[in-house]
Amino acid sequence: xxxxVFRRLVQAVLVMLTVAFxxxxxxxxxxxxxxxxxxxxxxxxxxxxxxxxLGLDSPFPVQFARFVGNAVxxxxxxxxxxxRKVSSLxxxxxPATLELxxxxxxxxxxxxxxxxxxxxxxxxxxxSQAMMTASLIGVSLPTFLIGILLILVFAVTLKWLPSFxxxxxxxxxxxxxxxxxVDGWRHLILPAITLAxxxxxxxxxxxxxxxxxxxxxxxxxxARARGLSDRAxxxxxxxxxxxxxxxxxxGLQIGGLIAFAIITETVFQWPGMGLLFIQAVQFxxxxxxxxxxxxxxxxxxxxxxxxxxxxxxxxxRLRVERTALAH
Amino acid sequence: MKRIAPWLFAATLAVVAxxxxxxxxxxxxxxxxQSMDPHSLNESLQLSFTGSxxxxxxxxxxxxxxxxxxxVKWTQTSPTVWRFDLRPNVKFHDGTPFTADDxxxxxxxxxxxxxxxxxxxxxxxxxxxxGDLAVEIETTAPYxxxxxxxxxxAIMSKKWCEDNKAERPVDRRKGIENxxxxxxxxxxxxxxxxxxxxxxxxxxxNFNWWGKADGNVDEVVFTPIGNDATRVAxxxxxxxxxxxxxxxxxxxxxxxxxxxxxxxxELRTIFLGMDQKRDELQFSSVKGKNPFKDVRVRxxxxxxxxxxxxxxxxxxxxxxxxxxxxxxxxxGFQPDMNKRPAYDPEAAKKLLAEAGYPxxxxxxxxxxxxxxxxxxxxxxxxxxNLARIGVKVNLMxxxxxTYFPKILRRDTSFYLLGWTPSTVDSHDVxxxxxxxxxxxxxxxxxxxxxxxxxxxxxxxxxQSETDQKKRNDMIREAFRxxxxxxxxxxxxxxxxxxxxxKNVQLVQLPSNDMYFKWITLKSSxx
Numbered sequence: 001x002x003x004x005v006f007r008r009l010v011q012a013v014l015v016m017l018t019v020a021f022x023x024x025x026x027x028x029x030x031x032x033x034x035x036x037x038x039x040x041x042x043x044x045x046x047x048x049x050x051x052x053x054l055g056l057d058s059p060f061p062v063q064f065a066r067f068v069g070n071a072v073x074x075x076x077x078x079x080x081x082x083x084r085k086v087s088s089l090x091x092x093x094x095p096a097t098l099e100l101x102x103x104x105x106x107x108x109x110x111x112x113x114x115x116x117x118x119x120x121x122x123x124x125x126x127x128s129q130a131m132m133t134a135s136l137i138g139v140s141l142p143t144f145l146i147g148i149l150l151i152l153v154f155a156v157t158l159k160w161l162p163s164f165x166x167x168x169x170x171x172x173x174x175x176x177x178x179x180x181x182v183d184g185w186r187h188l189i190l191p192a193i194t195l196a197x198x199x200x201x202x203x204x205x206x207x208x209x210x211x212x213x214x215x216x217x218x219x220x221x222x223a224r225a226r227g228l229s230d231r232a233x234x235x236x237x238x239x240x241x242x243x244x245x246x247x248x249x250x251g252l253q254i255g256g257l258i259a260f261a262i263i264t265e266t267v268f269q270w271p272g273m274g275l276l277f278i279q280a281v282q283f284x285x286x287x288x289x290x291x292x293x294x295x296x297x298x299x300x301x302x303x304x305x306x307x308x309x310x311x312x313x314x315x316x317r318l319r320v321e322r323t324a325l326a327h
Numbered sequence: 328m329k330r331i332a333p334w335l336f337a338a339t340l341a342v343v344a345x346x347x348x349x350x351x352x353x354x355x356x357x358x359x360x361q362s363m364d365p366h367s368l369n370e371s372l373q374l375s376f377t378g379s380x381x382x383x384x385x386x387x388x389x390x391x392x393x394x395x396x397x398x399v400k401w402t403q404t405s406p407t408v409w410r411f412d413l414r415p416n417v418k419f420h421d422g423t424p425f426t427a428d429d430x431x432x433x434x435x436x437x438x439x440x441x442x443x444x445x446x447x448x449x450x451x452x453x454x455x456x457x458g459d460l461a462v463e464i465e466t467t468a469p470y471x472x473x474x475x476x477x478x479x480x481a482i483m484s485k486k487w488c489e490d491n492k493a494e495r496p497v498d499r500r501k502g503i504e505n506x507x508x509x510x511x512x513x514x515x516x517x518x519x520x521x522x523x524x525x526x527x528x529x530x531x532x533n534f535n536w537w538g539k540a541d542g543n544v545d546e547v548v549f550t551p552i553g554n555d556a557t558r559v560a561x562x563x564x565x566x567x568x569x570x571x572x573x574x575x576x577x578x579x580x581x582x583x584x585x586x587x588x589x590x591x592x593e594l595r596t597i598f599l600g601m602d603q604k605r606d607e608l609q610f611s612s613v614k615g616k617n618p619f620k621d622v623r624v625r626x627x628x629x630x631x632x633x634x635x636x637x638x639x640x641x642x643x644x645x646x647x648x649x650x651x652x653x654x655x656x657x658x659g660f661q662p663d664m665n666k667r668p669a670y671d672p673e674a675a676k677k678l679l680a681e682a683g684y685p686x687x688x689x690x691x692x693x694x695x696x697x698x699x700x701x702x703x704x705x706x707x708x709x710x711x712n713l714a715r716i717g718v719k720v721n722l723m724x725x726x727x728x729t730y731f732p733k734i735l736r737r738d739t740s741f742y743l744l745g746w747t748p749s750t751v752d753s754h755d756v757x758x759x760x761x762x763x764x765x766x767x768x769x770x771x772x773x774x775x776x777x778x779x780x781x782x783x784x785x786x787x788x789x790q791s792e793t794d795q796k797k798r799n800d801m802i803r804e805a806f807r808x809x810x811x812x813x814x815x816x817x818x819x820x821x822x823x824x825x826x827x828x829k830n831v832q833l834v835q836l837p838s839n840d841m842y843f844k845w846i847t848l849k850s851s852x853x
Contacts (some may be wrong), residue, residue, distance in 0.1 A: 057643045082361050082524060083497030092524075148556050155564040163560045164552050166526065271526040279359075279525065279553070282697070284728040318433050 008308055012301045014139055017068070023290035024067045076291040079284045086291045089276060095176045097265070097272030098164055101257045103192040108199035109250065115200075116207025117239060120215070131204070138201035141256035147194040147267035162187050164269040167189060191268040195260060206249060210242040251307045255300045287319055349532075349545030352831075354545075354841070355570040356740035359525045359551035363480035365497040368444040368677045369749070374479060375840040376549065378837055379530060381481030381513035384411055384430070385474050388764070388836050389845065390655050391751060393474055397425065397514060403793070406469040407452075413460040418636040419539050420511075420518045421483045426523050427456040435463075441496040442478055446749070447476045458834060469791035471798070475658075487512040516540055516844040517547065530843065542833075544658065559826075562586060568831050573839070575643045575700065581826050589825045592647045592655055594837045596756075597699055597748040599632075599709065599816040601625060601740070604776035605808050608740040610691025610721065618688060619740070619775070625813035626668070627678035628631040631716045632709055633670045634818055641704045643686040651806060652756050654820040656837040659725060659753025659802035664810065675716045687717025692741040694722060695730040699745045700821045705745055734774050745821075748816035751838065753802045757786040761809055777814035 029035065051057050055066060070076065072307035076086035115135075155163035167187035169176045178184025215238055223233045262274030269275070273292060280288035361368050365377040378386075384398035398411040413452050417425040430455050438448035450470050455463045466473060476832035484821040493507035517530035517537060530547040532540075539576040550567065552558040555574040561567045563584055572590055573581055584587050601619040602608055608617050618624045634648040653660050679687060694706035703724040720741070725733075732743050748755035763778040764770035769786070785805040792798040809815070822837055834845040 078497065078504070082522070083364075083367060083508050088504075089524075124341050148560075151557060151560045155566075156560050159564055162566055163564050164566070165550060267554050267557055269550070269554065269557055272524070275525065275553070282726075282728070 004312065005309065008305055012305055015301055016297060017264050019294055020068050020071055021064070023071075023293045024064055026032050026286050026290050026293075027067075038258060071291075071294055076294075077287045079285050079288050080282075081280070081285045081288075086287045089288065090273060090291055090295065091174055092176075093271060093273045093276050095174075096270060097258065097261055097274060099177060099179065100188070100191055100195060100264070100270060100272060101254065101261055103188060104257055105193035105250065105254060105285070106195040107192055108203055111196075112200040112203030113207050113239075113243075113246070116204040117211060117234070118209035119204070120208045123212070132208075135201035135204050138197045139205075141197075143194060143198065144267050146197055147191070147264055150190045150194055151267070161190055163190075163236045166271055191270050194267070195257060195264045197215065198260065199250075199257060202253070203246060203250065206246055207242055210245060211238060214238045214241050248307060248311065251303055251310070255296075258296065258299060336428065350543050351548060352544045352569065352846055352848060353548045353550070353567040355550050355552045355561055355567040355842075357551070357553055357555070357558065357572060360540055360549070361527060362497075362508040363511045363519060363522060364493075364496050364505065365483070365513075366442045366444050367481070367505075367508065368477075369446065371839050374481075375838075375842075377481060377511070377548070378840060379512075379513070379843045380511050380515045380519055381483065382515045383480050383482065384413075384477050386478055386834065387751075387838070387840070390835070391836060391838070393478065397430075400550070401474055403471075404463070406791070406793070407466045407474055409464045409466075410457070411462050411464065413462070414537060415460055418535055419487065419512050420460050420535075421484070421487060421516055422487050423484055423512075425482070425484075425514055425647040426459050427462045429482055429485045430462045431456050433480065433482045436483065436488065436495060437480055439495050443496070444480055447480050450476075455797075461730045469793065471791065471793045472750050475752050479749060481513065483507070484512050501614070503659065520546075536781075538844075540844045542844055543848060544843050544846050556723045562826055562828070567830070569825065569827045569833065569841075569846075571823070571825040571839075572700075573826045575645050578643070578824060580611065585829060587827050587829060587831070589827065589835050590645065590822045591835050592654055592656070592820045592837055593747070593823050593839060594656055594751065594820070595699075595745045596649060596652055596654055596820055597646075597702075597705070597743065597745045597818045598652060599628075599818065600742050600744055600773075600775040600777075601628070601815075602737070602775045603778070603814075604737075608690065609738065612689035612719075612741045613684075616750060618682065618684060618690075621682045622813060623678045623682040624684065625816070627675040627682070627716060628713065628718070629675075629813050630668050630671050630678070631675040631718075632712045632816065632818070634667060635670065637705055637708045638819060641701050641708050642819070642821065642825045645700070646819040646825060647822070649817045650810070652760060652809065652815060652817050653748060653753050654837065657748055657751055657756075658754055659799060659806075661803050661806055664803070664806060672712075672715045679718075680717055684717075687719065688721040689721060690741050691721045691723060691739075692735055692743075693730065693739045694743045695723045695727045696724040696732070698727040699743075702743060702745075705818065709743075720782070737774050737776070739774065744772070744774070745839075746772065753806075754786070754789050757782070757805055758790060758801070761805070761814055762786045771784045775815075777809075777812070779808055779814070781813055782808050782814075 050206055055063065074087045078084065079086055082089065087140065115131055119131045122128045151163045154161045165187060166178050166184065168181045168183040169178045170180045178188055220233060220238055223237050261272060262277060265272045265274035266278050276288060277292045280292065345703050354374060354458050358372055360373050360376040361372065365381045380490040382396045384396060385393050385401065386396040388394040395414070397417060399414050400412040402410050404410050413425070413427060413430065419425060434448060434451065434454040436442065437444040449467065450466050452465045452467045455465070457463050464473065488507065491506035491510070493505050497505045497508060509522050516533055516536045518533045520531045521527065526547045530549070532545045539759055552561055555577070558570050559574065559577050560582060562570045562581070563586070567763060578588050602617065603619050605617055607615060608619065611618070636647045638644065638648055647654070648667060651661065655662070679685065692706060692710065694703055696703035706722055706724060710722045713720050713816065733739065746756060746760055758769055759772045761773060761777065762770040762783050764773050764776050770776070782805050785801050789805065790802045794802060823835060825835055827833060830849040832847040832849070834842065
């Protein structure tokens with residue numbers, strides 16, 4: 001067990017170093033920080049001075065080591081565009097993205113699983129056919145289009161919900177949330193639905209096919225033979241076994257949700273990290289881009305690590321094999 | 328639930344009550360103001376927004392003329408010295424009185440490291456205090472447009488900057504943030520109430536302002552909305568009162584929905600430039616010589632471009648075709664010279680043949696695709712036009728992030744650029760775009776290195792000539808030479824498009840500045 005965890009950790013560190021290297025290369029090849037800071041009209045002497053002040057004249061490995069050292073402490077320097085610390089910019093934006101992502105994940109699970117179960121159990125009925133068709137649309141429509149359609153219907157035509165922003169937020173220390181006010185919730189609904197739709201349809205289809213699979217197995221037949229109620233068979237025995245892969249996929253998809261959030265955030269002007277990243281790309285704000293890249297990589301690495309460990313805990317076969325090998 | 332309801336009700340009242348008394352204006356823009364520091368970035372949105380909080384010595388009136396702001400009077404006491412008499416009894420938002428020290432401090436701050444306003448301070452040798460409410464500005468050479476240039480420089484409080492360690496705009500070298508980036512203390516008609524970068528920025532009326540507002544706005548809520556469709560939706564759904572820019576393709580639809588769209592020519596002129604320096608073009612099929620050195624080729628290009636069609640098709644009418652490198656609002660604009668040569672592909676072909684290219688040639692063209700309105704589409708239209716006279720254009724469009732470093736290195740043979748004379752004076756265009764490039768900053772954006780000594784001489788004279796009539800004649804002559812030489816090919820001034828709810832009255836300046844003090848909201852439809 002310990003060896004397994006250790007191996008995983010080493011891999012994670014390697015991945016992070018690689019990503020850090022790519023982020024570092026951004027500084028080297030996209031734009032020149034000296035020109036960015038001093039402007040076009042600086043003298044060569046001023047440039048040389050700034051170059052040494054910023055440590056840009058040291059050898060490549062030294063610069064990279066310094067970059068990694070700072071990155072570990074969460075320091076990526078100042079945003080070229082806003083002149084503010086990248087770490088504080090990200091800290092400001094992280095709550096918005098996490099709130100949106102979390103709500104979207106909850107929505108996707110809370111609606112996707114029941115829909116999947118229903119369409120598996122009532123196969124062939126009109127309602128389940130309709131769900132399957134609708135889910136196809138959900139899988140194939142791009143996120144930005146769904147967002148714009150929702151805005152058109154609920155903000156412009158019906159005027160029920162706001163079309164942009166986060167609305168009223170309350171701060172708890174460094175954390176901000178819109179979930180404590182009606183206005184905040186009104187602002188959350190459309191972006192959360194937009195972000196959830198793809199995951200929702202994915203989970204629904206996954207649950208349905210897993211459920212159909214499980215329902216064909218022997219132990220379900222035995223359970224029925226024992227005279228258990230449908231309810232107990234479906235929910236206590238069948239669904240429980242269906243959920244193992246669903247949980248794994250959902251965990252991995254949280255990373256995907258954060259990545260998709262870029263688009264949703266752009267459409268709804270949601271002040272999260274995705275929007276920050278898009279704005280940084282538009283203005284070649286390299287410190288922000290590098291920080292975002294590293295942070296997203298870190299989130300992915302952590303989620304993968306946790307999922308691996310969970311798998312290890314959940315699936316007894318994995319443990320048995322390893323012990324067998326060890327002997 | 329029942330227990331928290333009264334509390335919730337009271338809280339809602341508390342939030343709503345102060346708003347219902349005053350007039351709140353909700354503004355959306357495609358980008359955010361990057362910083363509250365008026366010296367940190369020389370960009371129109373930044374200066375426009377901070378221009379409601381901070382004030383310059385002299386400001387622009389509704390017709391772009393000069394009008395007293397923090398200086399009540401300015402006189403030229405010698406060719407290189409200007410005296411500014413300052414407005415008495417002005418207080419900064421924190422209550423500190425405004426004095427000559429603040430002006431001296433401001434010019435030093437703007438000239439220092441981290442400032443993006445050095446273009447304004449470069450010609451200035453010294454700013455001297457000559458009394459509590461008077462300063463003298465000495466320039467290194469006679470500089471008649473000093474009053475125009477100082478309109479872009481916001482005066483900051485010396486005491487406040489020192490107390491808040493904001494003596495210079497952001498110090499990137501040490502990676503230190505700056506209080507002036509998120510807080511502000513100006514003398515202007517509005518005070519900063521709340522600042523959430525990229526989310527919202529709220530201004531409230533300054534009741535101690537020295538001037539009299541020509542509008543009725545008590546509070547401004549500014550929101551950046553980057554996505555065009557979302558910005559339009561926010562206006563249509565009544566969540567914002569004013570937004571800009573309106574995407575060209577949406578103008579008609581927005582109008583049909585009962586929204587007013589205000590359009591006007593912008594100061595910026597869009598033009599094409601050609602490499603006239605290298606002996607062989609970097610990107611062309613012609614080897615051993617540079618076709619752009621021949622004025623007949625340049626004129627042929629000019630005549631081959633169908634600007635009227637670009638205006639109607641690419642720009643959907645939202646452009647004013649121009650034959651000059653400056654627009655009508657710029658001092659030195661010559662209305663009678665604002666004519667383009669007739670669109671005539673046949674004549675252009677003939678000119679090309681005379682120049683020795685009867686079958687045309689190939690040339691690479693560089694173009695940004697996210698800087699100006701429909702920039703890439705303009706270049707495609709130009710390429711199609713030129714194909715008709717046998718010139719094959721290899722068009723390369725790219726994002727401004729990679730485009731500008733490339734063309735500023737002058738790695739281009741044929742390019743598109745837009746230029747706004749920030750001083751609203753022709754000298755800016757003569758000196759930055761038309762004059763022969765030198766290492767002293769002349770012709771800094773004359774990327775094709777068009778060069779005519781006569782024009783250079785005139786540019787220098789225009790810079791220091793104080794007699795307006797003579798000066799105008801010189802500008803006229805310089806423009807005539809440039810037109811004759813086809814130094815650049817002017818295309819058009821793009822049109823500004825702001826959209827407002829029906830109950831909003833405002834003033835649109837060609838500089839794209841939006842001053843909240845000039846906005847009136849008639850009784851709200853809410």
